[in-house]
Each structure stands twice: as C-alpha cells, then as structure tokens.
Amino acid sequence: MNEKRTENILEVEEVIMAFGGLVALINLDFQVQHHTIKAIIGPNGAGKTTLFNVITGSFSPTEGTVRFNGKSIENLKAHEIAKLGISRTFQTIELFTNMTVLENVMVGCHTRIKSSFIASGLRLPQVKRKEEQMRSKAMDILEFVGIADKYNESADSLPLGERKILEIGRALATEPELVCLDEPASGLNETETQAAADLIRRIKDKGVTVWLVEHDMKVVMDIADDIMVLNYGEKSAEGPPLEIQNNPKVSEAYLGGGEENNA
Amino acid sequence: MLRIGKLPITFFALFIIVFPWIARVIPGIGHYPDLLIFAGIYCLMTMGLSLLLGYTGQISLGQAAFYGIGAYVSAILTTTYGLNPWLCMIIGMIVAAIVAIMVGVPALKLRGHYLAMATLAFGIIVFIIFNEEVEWTGGPDGMSGIPGLSVFGFNFDTTEKYYYLVWFFVYAAFIFTINVIQSRSGRALRAIHASEAASNAMGIDVSRFKIMVFVYSAILASLAGSLYAHRLNFINPTTFDLFFSIKLLIMIALGGMHDIWGAIIGAFLITFLSFEWLHFFGEFEVIVYGVILLLIIIFLPHGLAGIPHIVKGWLRR
Numbered sequence: 001m002n003e004k005r006t007e008n009i010l011e012v013e014e015v016i017m018a019f020g021g022l023v024a025l026i027n028l029d030f031q032v033q034h035h036t037i038k039a040i041i042g043p044n045g046a047g048k049t050t051l052f053n054v055i056t057g058s059f060s061p062t063e064g065t066v067r068f069n070g071k072s073i074e075n076l077k078a079h080e081i082a083k084l085g086i087s088r089t090f091q092t093i094e095l096f097t098n099m100t101v102l103e104n105v106m107v108g109c110h111t112r113i114k115s116s117f118i119a120s121g122l123r124l125p126q127v128k129r130k131e132e133q134m135r136s137k138a139m140d141i142l143e144f145v146g147i148a149d150k151y152n153e154s155a156d157s158l159p160l161g162e163r164k165i166l167e168i169g170r171a172l173a174t175e176p177e178l179v180c181l182d183e184p185a186s187g188l189n190e191t192e193t194q195a196a197a198d199l200i201r202r203i204k205d206k207g208v209t210v211w212l213v214e215h216d217m218k219v220v221m222d223i224a225d226d227i228m229v230l231n232y233g234e235k236s237a238e239g240p241p242l243e244i245q246n247n248p249k250v251s252e253a254y255l256g257g258g259e260e261n262n263a
Numbered sequence: 264m265l266r267i268g269k270l271p272i273t274f275f276a277l278f279i280i281v282f283p284w285i286a287r288v289i290p291g292i293g294h295y296p297d298l299l300i301f302a303g304i305y306c307l308m309t310m311g312l313s314l315l316l317g318y319t320g321q322i323s324l325g326q327a328a329f330y331g332i333g334a335y336v337s338a339i340l341t342t343t344y345g346l347n348p349w350l351c352m353i354i355g356m357i358v359a360a361i362v363a364i365m366v367g368v369p370a371l372k373l374r375g376h377y378l379a380m381a382t383l384a385f386g387i388i389v390f391i392i393f394n395e396e397v398e399w400t401g402g403p404d405g406m407s408g409i410p411g412l413s414v415f416g417f418n419f420d421t422t423e424k425y426y427y428l429v430w431f432f433v434y435a436a437f438i439f440t441i442n443v444i445q446s447r448s449g450r451a452l453r454a455i456h457a458s459e460a461a462s463n464a465m466g467i468d469v470s471r472f473k474i475m476v477f478v479y480s481a482i483l484a485s486l487a488g489s490l491y492a493h494r495l496n497f498i499n500p501t502t503f504d505l506f507f508s509i510k511l512l513i514m515i516a517l518g519g520m521h522d523i524w525g526a527i528i529g530a531f532l533i534t535f536l537s538f539e540w541l542h543f544f545g546e547f548e549v550i551v552y553g554v555i556l557l558l559i560i561i562f563l564p565h566g567l568a569g570i571p572h573i574v575k576g577w578l579r580r
Contacts, residue, residue, distance in 0.1 A: 056464065057463075058460070058463075077463070078460075078463035078464060079462075079463045079464075079465075079466050079467055079468050079469065082463070082464055082465060082466035083466045087464065087465075088464050090460065090461065090464075094458040094460055094461035094464075095457075095458075095461070096453065096454045096457040096458060096461065097457055098453055098456060098457050099265070099450070099453060099454075099457070100265075103265065103450060106447075106450060107450050107451065107454045107462075107465050107467070108465050109447075110447060110450075110451060110465050110466050110467055111465070111466030111467075113447070114447070115446060115447050115448075116448075117443060117448045117475055117479075120442055120443050120446030120447060120448050120449070121439040121440070121442050121443045121446075122439065122442070123442045127446060130447070131446065131447070134447070170461075170465065171464070173465075174465060174466055
C-alpha cells in the first residue's frame, strides 16, 4: 500500500505513556482523518497534554506506535516531527518575546526556506533573496490570520487573544499538514474566541488537518468534525459532536447543563 | 525587526583607520594604538561570546581555554616545528573547533548553572594542561621566540602594521557576525534563547545550533590567541586562566550582551581599565571589576549599549 494514500493522517495505536509508576495514557487508540478537525476533550488530569506531547515529540511513548501519513514517528525528536509536517501551539503561550510579530512567523519558516550559517555570515546573494522570500511568506500568513497590521510590534506587547493567533500563525509558517492546537480558546473573551474558531475553520478550508485540545465546549461542538473524550488516560467515547453531546455518560461527566461550562 | 545600522559601522571603521594618525599628534596617547591591538584581540572573543551568551543564552566560562589553544598551537607549531605562522593559525582554529565540538556536544545538553560548571571545569583542565605539559608548552615558564607575522615578505613588525592586521580580522569577524545575527540562523539563535520548546516545534535543531555557535565562538577565540602569541612573541599559562574567562564575561556584561556593539564597547573599556586606568589599584584591581559588574547588573542590566534605549524612553515621556 502506498504510504501517502492512507485515509488517516494520524494513527495512534496502543499508546502507553508511563512516568515511573504513574500511567498517564493507557492503551490509547485513535485516528485523525485528512482535512478534518478533531477535538480531544476531558477533565483536568485526563492526559490531554501528555497525549499532545507524545504526538508532537516532546515525549516518546513507553509503548505503542504513532504514525503520521503511514510513517511511524514515536521515536523522532520534536524538531524532526516539525520538519515532517506536524506543527503545534502551546497552552502556556511560548512566543519568542525577544522578537517582533513578523520575526516570530519568520522563525516558523525555518525548515522550509534554508540558508546556512556560513552562507548567511558571508551574505551570499541567495541569502538576501531567501530572506525576502521568508519575509513575504510571513507577511502573507499574518494577513491570513488577521494581525498583519501588528507586524512590527514586539510579540509580548500583543493582547492575549492576538498572542494566541500569532502562535497559530507561527505554526502555519512551518507549512504543516497537521496542526495541533493546545487550548486555543482558553483565557479568551467571547469575541476573541469567535475569531479563533473562525480562524481554525479557515485553516481546515486551506486543506490543513486540525487536531485540538479544548475546554470550551461551545467551540468544540461548533467546529469539530470528530471528538474524542479522554478520561484517566483512557478513551471513554469517540464520535461526531452530536453523538458525543447525546452520550449520557459523557454529558453528565463533562458537559453538565450546557451553557454554564462555557467560561 | 532586528536591524543593525550601517552608519555606526562606517563611522567606527573610519575611526579605526585614522586613529593611529590622531594618536601621533595628540600628546600622551602615542601608545594607544598598542592598546587597541589588545582591544581588537579581545573584541574577537567578546563577539563570539556575545553571540553565544547574549543572543543564544548559553553561558561559557571556558573561553580563555580556546584563546590559549590558539596561542599554544601557534607557539608550538612555529617554534618547535617551524611551520608557517598562517598555517598554524588555521590549524589552531581547526583544533579549537574540534575541541569545542567534543566539549559542546555533552555540555550544551546542560542548562544554566550546569553548563556554567561544565565549561568552567573545561577551562580549568586546559589551564592545567598548559602548566603541566612542560615538554610541549614550557609549563609555567611559558614559551618564547614565537615569530612575528609577515605576508609575501611584508613584515607586520611595527605597532601600526600589527594594529591594521588585527583590526582587519576584527572587521571581517564583525561583519560576518552581524550578517549571521540578521539572518535565519540568527533568528534561530534568538528563538532558542526565548524558548527551546517552541524552537523545537518550529523545526529548529536546537542542539545543532548551540554547538554551531559554540564552535564559532571557539574559532574566534583561537584566532585571537594566535594573534596575541605572534604579537607578544612570548606566552605563558596565566594569560589563559579562569580569571580571563570571567573578564570576558565582565566585558560583555559591561558593554551589553544583547547587542553586538556591547561586545566592542566592553572590550575597549576593559582594555583601557586594565592597562591604563586601574594601575594604581594594583592587587585590588579585581575588586574594582567586581564593583563595576555589580553596578552594571543593578543599574544597567542591558549594559552601556542599552543607554540609547533608556534615553529614548525618557524622551518619549
């Protein structure tokens, strides 16, 4: 079978992640289909962030396989995974605060437009051209995410909502096939949340698959094609939003009475 | 956007070019070109250290060791083996680069205090080797009879000639360094400083970049060492001790480590302080350095190069 033709972009098989005696993920199995938005929900301590770190290469799973486009990636380092086409954002925002908004996105272009240390030092002609190329690509991305007017501002001067947006933009600059978002709406107000949700939908429309961890149920129900519920490191339910909403076990544990969980 | 202005560089280059003439006419500063040779040699090292510590956020307390490696490789190969000094200089840089890779691969996996301790230990080990390998290095007595430099029969035998030679290297290294800073590699280094996790997520091979910049700083220090050895024609281990590594840190802290100009300013000031202005403190010189470092860290955390920003801040109010 041709590896590139698999229906699923991401396949997680029997993943176990143990830290000493603490087992954070237990025999986890799930797939993410191409060009969809898949959300992971679950209470605090369910193992969502651990799962996130396993997929993006911060941790290697104790056992099991993670396949991206048919290629197993569970033993690759984070930067190698980024090169393959999986990008991520951080729950606790990790922007390069010593740089401008534009430079942050330009760092995201690192793996796709290359010029070596020595070539840069000698300022060879192609270096200047590539620098321009990076700059215009980064500007295009800022246009796409909607903060192009802030390009020359320091990254840490942005309000929270825009910092989250910038993190997403920076992730997109790596030209990912799969983008993993760690709580993109946490801490945002109603308008900012709406903007983030819109952006995530537009990312999907561009043909990029989205995999996200999110607490805001309204956002999840609104944008996700597929939801997986994680509880104590195990999958407790999986399916389209409606099915998850109507699953009594799930709604009782995590969704409560609807609106009050939106905060 | 990080841009390093071209105008100050041009002015600075002009200043360096005309300075020996100025020094000739103003009474009392006739020996300043000699001091600027040392300032230039220090600049080579502080630029490397600024890129390593200020931009990438990786400390090294072992830079004097690379300085010494350059000096001793040049000294041993020219005096004992009679090799061409320029060839020795290149061999010195290669040796320094190999040593930097051997030390850097394990050490740069460490962070903060641990990296400081590892590079500190490395510096001490190299210092002990210089002292104890008497057959090679002459031990504490050092090595003399190191030849001067010449190219195609042109001897760099006067202070002014050597001054221009050193500053040619400093200028080349400075341009190379600022080009790196304003490129993809420079952004990667600053990204590593801000967040290693996010750098990894952007596909930056963090350890590779850390090692690359460590090697670069080692090569510059080795070049500085060779230039030092051929200038003084004599070396001994005390020049390359731990205190010198710390002095380099004081230089970039004083000048400002987040700005490549800080490396230049710091090297100049410490050169003049140690050779000219602090003589009457004698043994207590060290204390003065301590006080300077303390005051800078408390009142000017971005060093002297940060003053323009502070002034701009005042004007805006």
